[in-house]
Amino acid sequence: MRRISFSGASFLTADRIADALVSLLVVLNRKNRSVVGLIPVVLVNGAVVTATLLLGPAHALIAVPEESLWPEPDAADTVTHLERLGQAASAEQTGFSETIAIPDYGWSDPDSPDFW
Numbered sequence: 001m002r003r004i005s006f007s008g009a010s011f012l013t014a015d016r017i018a019d020a021l022v023s024l025l026v027v028l029n030r031k032n033r034s035v036v037g038l039i040p041v042v043l044v045n046g047a048v049v050t051a052t053l054l055l056g057p058a059h060a061l062i063a064v065p066e067e068s069l070w071p072e073p074d075a076a077d078t079v080t081h082l083e084r085l086g087q088a089a090s091a092e093q094t095g096f097s098e099t100i101a102i103p104d105y106g107w108s109d110p111d112s113p114d115f116w
Helices: 015-031 076-090
Strands: 002-006 009-013 035-042 048-055 061-065
Touching: 002 015, 015 035, 015 048, 015 061, 015 076, 035 076
Parallel strands: none
Antiparallel strands: 002 009, 002 061, 009 035, 035 048
8 A cells, every 4th residue: 555645635545546646647747737536545444435636737746655454445446537537638638728818908097098
């Protein structure tokens, strides 16, 4: 298992899930995109719950191996989910994604005519 430290939180998850998270964050950083990922995490009492993570550019994630008395959560569906998120983020973007500069027409200038 791996202990993941992410945005001030820390939790245990399967090794394969930790690897898939790191790979996904690489893609998201390269493409400047964000996604929501759902992953199973192991609580202190051994219960497995689903964590919802907002993943995106510049998110710091640390994955450190850790021994645990609890079994790893099933990783197959989660790894597939994270890989699909990475594939979707890698796909060519459609539409406009850049900020459009709007010129300053001096609407805040007291000498300009009042449009309202």
